[in-house]
Amino acid sequence: xxxxxDEQQLEFRAQLRAFADKQCTPAxxxxxxxxxxxxxxxxxxxxxxxxxxxxxxxxxxGGLGLGLVDLVLLLEEAGRAGLPEPLxxxxxxxxxxxxxxxxxxGARTRADGWLxxxxxxxxxxxxxxxxxxxxxxxxxxxxxxxxxxxxxxxxLRQDVQIEPRAALDGTRRxxxxxxxxxxxxxxxAGQQAHEVLAGLRDRAVMGTGAVLVGVxxxxxxxxxxxxxxxxQFGKPIGSFQAVKHLLADxxxxxxxxxxxxxxxxxxxxxxxxxxxxxxxxxxxxxxxxATGAARAALQVHGAIGYTWEHDLHLxxxxxxxxxxxxxDAPHHRARVLEAALGH
Numbered sequence: 001x002x003x004x005x006d007e008q009q010l011e012f013r014a015q016l017r018a019f020a021d022k023q024c025t026p027a028x029x030x031x032x033x034x035x036x037x038x039x040x041x042x043x044x045x046x047x048x049x050x051x052x053x054x055x056x057x058x059x060x061x062g063g064l065g066l067g068l069v070d071l072v073l074l075l076e077e078a079g080r081a082g083l084p085e086p087l088x089x090x091x092x093x094x095x096x097x098x099x100x101x102x103x104x105x106g107a108r109t110r111a112d113g114w115l116x117x118x119x120x121x122x123x124x125x126x127x128x129x130x131x132x133x134x135x136x137x138x139x140x141x142x143x144x145x146x147x148x149x150x151x152x153x154x155x156l157r158q159d160v161q162i163e164p165r166a167a168l169d170g171t172r173r174x175x176x177x178x179x180x181x182x183x184x185x186x187x188x189a190g191q192q193a194h195e196v197l198a199g200l201r202d203r204a205v206m207g208t209g210a211v212l213v214g215v216x217x218x219x220x221x222x223x224x225x226x227x228x229x230x231x232q233f234g235k236p237i238g239s240f241q242a243v244k245h246l247l248a249d250x251x252x253x254x255x256x257x258x259x260x261x262x263x264x265x266x267x268x269x270x271x272x273x274x275x276x277x278x279x280x281x282x283x284x285x286x287x288x289x290a291t292g293a294a295r296a297a298l299q300v301h302g303a304i305g306y307t308w309e310h311d312l313h314l315x316x317x318x319x320x321x322x323x324x325x326x327x328d329a330p331h332h333r334a335r336v337l338e339a340a341l342g343h
Contacts, residue, residue, distance in 0.1 A: 003266060005073060013073040016052060020081035026311040032084035033170035033314075037140040039084040039124075047085060048121025056095045061112060062119035068092070068203065072210050072265040076258075079214025082314055084171035086124045086137045092207035094118070094125035094145050097152065097200045101188045111154065111187060114143050127200065134174035136325065139164040145200075148181045152188040152196055155179060169321040198276070199268070204326045205279040206264040209286035213261055215319045216254045216286070216293035222312060223247060223297035243300060250289075250296040257285035277339035280332035287329040290319040 023043055032039050047053050055071055057063020064070075071092060078087050095118055098111045117123035123142040128135030130147050138144060139162055146153050146160075161178035179185075188196045224247060227238030237243050264282040267275035294316040298305040305312045323329070 003262065005069075009070055009073060012051075012070070013077050015050065016074055016077045017081070019046070019050065020077065020083060024081045024083055026082070026314060029082045029084055029171070029314050038137075038171040038173040039086065039140065044085050044124060045121040047087070048119065052087065053091055053121050054095070054119030056091050056099070057115050057119040058099050061099075061115040063095070063115070067269040068206065068265040069262075069269050072206075072262060075207050075210035076214040076217075076261070079211035079216075079318070080218045081214075082218065082318065086126065086141065088204075088207045088211055089127055089137050089141070090118055090123075090125040092203050093127045093200055094143065096203060097127075097145055097196055098154070098187070100196050100199065101152070101192070107154075107184065107187060114154070117142075127204070128177055129197075129201075133176070134165050135177050136167075136172045136174045138162060138175040138177050139173040144177060144179075145187070146177065146179055146181075147193075147197055148179070150197075151181065151186060151190075151193045153179070153181050153185040154187045155185050159185075167321070169317045171318075172321060201326070202264075202268055202276050202279040205283045205332065206261065206268060208322050208326050209257070209261045209264065209279070209282040212283075212286040212290040212319065212322050213254060213258050215315050215322065216250075216257070216290040219290070219293040219297040219312070219315050219319065220247060220250055220254065222315070223250075223293075223300040227300050237300070246296050246299060250293045253285070253289040253292050257282065257289040260285045274339065277336050280327075280335040280339075283327065284329040284332040284336065287323040287332075291323050294319040 023046065044053065051064050052074055054063035055066050059065035075088060075092060095115060098115050101111055114123060118125065125143045125145060126135050126137040126141035127145045128138065135144065141157055144155050144157060144160060146155065163176040165174045165176060167174050224238065227243055227247065228236050230237045260282040264278040267278040272278065297312060298316065301310065301312055304310050
């Protein structure tokens with residue numbers, strides 16, 4: 001199969017990178033860590049105006065009506081930039097799930113209203129499964145999609161009880177969510193819920209992998225730059241063979257993970273029969289690549305890499321948090337093996 005991104009998709013990524021370079025600097029990320037939300041509503045609105053937030057929202061609800069292949073480069077770019085905003089949870093997970101439900105009546109009206117708010121940048125979402133001890137981003141989300149008893153429910157934050165929990169990554173704002181399912185909150189039930197939730201999980205796995213690839217790339221670029229600046233024994237440490245090999249090995253893992261993530265996005269968009277296995281393969285490779293990049297970057301930076309003052313920790317903590325999210329690398333390798341044996 002021949003696969004390549006088109007000019008429009010590459011240009012969209014370039015636009016997001018230019019925006020992030022100006023509006024999402026390390027100083028901005030630090031401000032987000034200290035804020036009540038963990039992210040900026042002003043930056044979220046600007047991203048919505050660009051079309052990023054509503055990319056997967058159907059056109060009739062104010063979005064662009066595009067798919068994961070169009071989104072995957074933007075998720076990777078969000079990881080590279082350290083974007084605090086919940087693009088993954090809202091655009092890759094919640095919006096397609098809301099659009100996929102075929103409910104009618106008041107629940108359909110409510111779901112359509114949420115899609116329109118997402119497209120306008122007026123709402124951000126969090127997604128939680130019953131097996132999750134906490135829901136990432138729940139403490140700062142406007143809309144929550146929650147699985148309960150195999151069904152999918154939707155609620156506004158003011159309609160649930162939130163118990164915030166500490167997080168390694170200061171932008172994720174996890175919380176224990178106390179919620180009583182009801183008929184008005186039901187978005188999908190039975191077989192339909194099973195299909196919607198399965199698709200949601202696979203998108204979460206692939207999307208988290210995409211963000212991790214971007215995070216890993218940023219960690220390695222920071223390490224390479226530092227290796228060129230730090231001098232030991234009269235030479236930049238980047239000229240030492242051990243450092244070269246360390247960074248090269250980490251880069252190889254990233255370069256292997258990236259196309260696996262792209263394939264998973266394509267498989268999910270096209271309904272490929274092995275889309276779930278492809279998503280798991282991408283997540284396993286991306287988790288290993290990001291944690292490996294974090295380890296290599298920390299080793300290159302030495303003691304300064306441990307400090308709060310250095311920006312390295314902003315991306316290392318994102319790598320560690322996301323590597324475990326929606327299943328760690330061993331979990332997804334086991335899933336790929338199970339799929340292979342099943343054939």
